[in-house]
Amino acid sequence: MMRIDSLDDEQIRGLYATARDAGIDFFDHADIYGGEMHHCEARFADALRLSATERDEIVLQTKCGIVPAQGMFDFSYDHIVGQVEGSLAALRTDRIDVLLLHRPDALVEPDEVARAFDHLESSGKIELLKTAVRQPLVANQLQLSLTHAPIIAQPVAANMAGHDQSIGRDGGGIVDYCRIHGITVQAWSPYQSGFGGGVFLGHPDYPELNAVIERLAGVHGVTPTAIATAWITRHPAGMQVVLGTTTPHRVQEAATGVDVVLTRPEWYELFRAAGHLLP
Template sequence: MKYIEIANTDLKASNIVMGNMRLKQLSLAEAETLIRTAMEEGINFFDHADIYGPSYGECEAHFAEAVQMNPSLREQMILQSKCGIRKGFFDFSKEHILESTDGILKRLKTDYLDVLLLHRPDTLMEPSEIAEAFDILHKSGKVRYFGVSNHTPTQVELLQKYIPHKLIVNQLQLSVAHSPIIDSSIAFNMNVDQSINRDSGILEYSRLKEMTIQAWSPFQKGFFEGPFLGDLDSYPELNQTIDEIAAKYGVTNTSVAVAWITRHPANMQVVLGTMNVQRLKDSCVGSELPLTREEWYRIYRTAGHIIP
């Protein structure tokens, strides 16, 4: 397992993250097996959100109950959660951030979060109000570090103008079959669809500002449109390429799909959503798989992207 030092923190984090959005699909025993397996494979970073679960907060509570959370175990984990999404609207109000964080801590059975993220941009946000909430959470010891999810560079800049705490993370959707944060820069200055800038240069911005990108849905071909691995109707050439590279290294196609992200010099983390023990293990193999530059671009090209 590769570990990265998240800039502007003392966190040494696995570059593979166990995401817990679907954890409630498992029984308590199954959930414990998955979490323990993740830790045995070297994962020390666990991602949550207050909305995850059939009902609000259920996955966080399920996580803590499954592992019988205690202080000794807690210290072996980096716990991250997100807030700001409510039923039908977004809410970055001071009141909601504070209330949501208290609920997260109670459900996870911990006194503090290592990282709290603002989940999706709230266009009605008052940055000074967010700054007040963050300051209260930090001074009280409830949250160590802060970040965002699905935010543009200018949204980050607006927040950072008011927030004295460095925003350390931006969680963004990325897979080889869904890679807008990479595509337009590669096809820059061309009159093709790929050159349309849909992300405001967030990849380069994050590297300049030393913000760690956390790639979510690493196997999805769109916005929850299903996995590209094994989809021979839509991605026959991509799957053939990945299978050939997997055979070369003696790993699975899942490992290669993860390695395509971890190979990037931005030092991204990959947020897994799988609830399958073997797929989690296969994903961890991709943590340090040394794809060559040629292999990386071949995978990218056979996903249907233009390399001018």
């Protein structure tokens, strides 16, 4: 829901209806989306005005911790609790189903986070909590796409000294850690070439990759967007794909990718075509 500020209320309702019709019931927010605190959360709620029954049918995830006005991160008790209260009001709901801590706060005090989460949980305002506290770690949102995949590609080349891909940058096997501990990886920017980069689908800088994607799209009877989605969902970690699109037909295309199960040869062909080293 990061980009819905560019839509009017009717377009937001259309995007939401398309998502629900495609089987999507998980909606990702953050307090900072929209350029000012809680703006996109409020736009979502104001446009949809969900009934209690409709609210029970969906999962609302939001995030807190980034303070753009002060150029800092803040995982303190007061900030977490205050931002959740703001999200509840903006979303017009009595609970947040999933709360993520947004970016790592270098000055985090684990006891502060634990106290905030205990307070929110006991008051019924948070259903699921993700951090290293008493509550279960159940989700970790990481950037991942075919062309931006260090969390998957690095272990493949771990012993290949001298190759950039062999350098560990994810803190020691984050995907394996998540699999072992039952944490769902949520893949954001699933069609972006890299951090802040453009979409790789159809881009002239990726001719080999797009040729493979187009061919596999034809084989499976879906669109290239679906193939790019399927590459992520084929991973046995059972990842979620966080779409950033505000275009309804893109939502539909992405949703069909979940039903495509790429073969091992197909998955690895895409991996190689994306430029990743396969020793």
